[in-house]
Amino acid sequence: MVQATALIDANNFYASCEQSLDPALQGKPVVVLSNNDGCIVARSAEARALGIAMGTPFFQARKDLERLNVVVRSSNYALYADMSQRLMSLLERQTEELEIYSIDEAFARLTRPADGDLSHWARHLRAHIKHNLGLPIAIGLGKSKGQAKLANRLAKGIPDHAGLFDLEHCGDPDRWLETIAIEDVWGIGRRLAHWCRSRGISNARELRDMPTGTLKAKAGIVGWRLQRELQGHACLPLDLAPAPKQETCVSRSFSHPITTLEALQEAIATYVVRAAEKLRRQQQRTAALTIYTRTSPFSPGFYSRAASTRLDLPSNDTGALLEAALPLVPRIFQPHRQLAKAGVLMQHLQDTNHLQHHLLAPCDPEEQQRRERLMTTIDVLNRRYGNGTVAWAACGLSPSWMMRRDRLGRACTTRLSDVPVVQA
DNA sequence: TCTGGGGTCCTAGGACCC
DNA sequence: TCTGGGGTCCTAGGACCC
Structure with missing residues (x-):
């Protein structure tokens, strides 16, 4: 077989x-x-x-x-x-x-x-x-x-x-492999492609046949595995059940640069709300959180700052995550910076059925259940009646930095009002 | 004027321990 | 006065993917 x-x-x-x-x-x-x-x-x-x-x-x-x-x-x-x-x-x-x-x-x-x-x-x-x-x-x-x-x-x-x-x-695989440029090989990015070219390796066949030691010295075990794969040894198994995510992030560029602390706070709050929804959908809680912002990398005077915190008790409660994230915002804000993008990262994620209690912050199980029911209710309402049906005050109302999507097509499969109508 | 977003894996190096 | 070596864990950063 x-x-x-x-x-x-x-x-x-x-x-x-x-x-x-x-x-x-x-x-x-x-x-x-x-x-x-x-x-x-x-x-x-x-x-x-x-x-x-x-x-x-x-x-x-x-x-x-x-x-x-x-x-x-x-x-x-x-x-x-x-x-x-x-x-x-x-x-x-x-x-x-x-x-x-x-x-x-x-x-x-x-x-x-x-x-x-x-x-x-x-x-x-x-x-x-x-x-x-x-x-x-x-x-x-x-x-x-x-x-x-x-x-x-x-x-x-x-x-x-x-x-x-x-x-x-x-027929002759080598002839075909020689038509694939080194830049187009899976696992070879810009850096490695440049390195290969400088050594006269310019296509998939030449990469497959190059000296293994040279490749391994440059690209480590990843490069070595890639070459074995090209030679026909299956080193990468089929991954049938996706592993739980290790981190999850939400980040967006602004439609135009922002310069005030208030705008940055609203943006971070908006992304935290989205990230908390993601965590609940993935049935995960986060134990650490990072926020960051940066100016445009295409403008002179590039500025980028991040700030992190750990949570006493891993959480996917929007309120708790906002409380952790918002005090960090002044640490990454600087006036007179044309901020082009911001984001939040949720790190050290855990499964929700893996319950962890903190020694110093014993939680009230009844209060925790009440909060969980509240989050579920909000998620259900937002799914049923559209995102933003239940919103958080910290996110601001229709902020001006919200991303631009001027040319949206119809969302036929996900929005009832966009379902095509067939005239009988 | 205007240049995306969300991930993973690997490695090197520092902190710390005995 | 002399100041080792081996191990683990964590983090930051690089590189890559779609």
């Missing part, structure tokens, strides 16, 4: 979601912007064909986008998360084991049929996802995760392959 590892992902996921749910966008060039309408983070195939680069700041690309009639959308993470869940549940039913790796990617393990050929299965899966969700996917197959990643890139890059590439059934 021969096993194969697959990497399955949606092409241009955010842009494809927008196109799938708005028929008017199909076949048209579409780009999706990051939060605050900052950068281009997704491009439809049509937009890519027009030469629009990934990661370009919107304000720089704006003229070109208008000239080329490109549809521009603000990112709508509630919609993408919902589409992702639907995609993953379909994939789970069509594979033996599945690791959800990111919002639009999953690794799968499969058994090869007697002739070793999985192309029939792959073609069926692509058609199935297209039919049910309107999303195009690409499938890469190999012996390890590292190989599956490379195969997936080839599946997308070679039009003849129709979204499928199998490194075990492609």
Whole structure:
């Protein structure tokens, strides 16, 4: 029985979601912007064909986008998360084991049929996802995760392959691996790519075959493992049950710089409220908390400060976390600084069913239960009637620094008022 | 004018202990 | 006057991912 590892992902996921749910966008060039309408983070195939680069700041690309009639959308993470869940549940039913790796990617393990050929299965899966969700996917197959990643890139890059590439059934793999630039290898970031290039290593095949000692000396065990993966030894197991998060953060850039302590306090309070909701959804409490703020890294005189505190008793109670976080704000604030971004980190997270009592601060169990019921009620109300139905005074009312999302599409799958209406 | 957000893993080095 | 070595734990920072 021969096993194969697959990497399955949606092409241009955010842009494809927008196109799938708005028929008017199909076949048209579409780009999706990051939060605050900052950068281009997704491009439809049509937009890519027009030469629009990934990661370009919107304000720089704006003229070109208008000239080329490109549809521009603000990112709508509630919609993408919902589409992702639907995609993953379909994939789970069509594979033996599945690791959800990111919002639009999953690794799968499969058994090869007697002739070793999985192309029939792959073609069926692509058609199935297209039919049910309107999303195009690409499938890469190999012996390890590292190989599956490379195969997936080839599946997308070679039009003849129709979204499928199998490194075990492609004739001469070395020839294909040489077409993958070193920068495009999974696990090789900017720094390592530069280092590889300076040593004459410029593609995936050369990385696979370079002297192990040299690579290990530079990139440690991570680099060594990566090379083993490319050679076809599966070193990275499939991770079927996601480990509980070790930390969780909420951070945002402001729509325009802020300069007052009050504004920073409101922003931090807003992010603490969001982070506490996240903790409760994850069934976790935090034992430590950090807040930070910074000016724009693109302006001279970069300023960045952080302040941390530990909690006597780990908590996910919004009130308790606000009480811990807000006194830290004056420590990171400086007047006359054009603050561009702030965030909160929740660290040393614990499971809620792992109860820990503090020796010096014995808590009243009845009071604690009352607070927990209050938090649950607030979460239920905000989920049912929309975020902000129950708000915290510390967050301020409709603050001016709130992020910009001027070009939101419809949230058909998550907001009732946006569900398309079909005229009979 | 305007440049995203949320994570993980690994390593080096300091603090501390015996 | 002489001032070791080995271990663990923690933290900060680097690098990478999508």
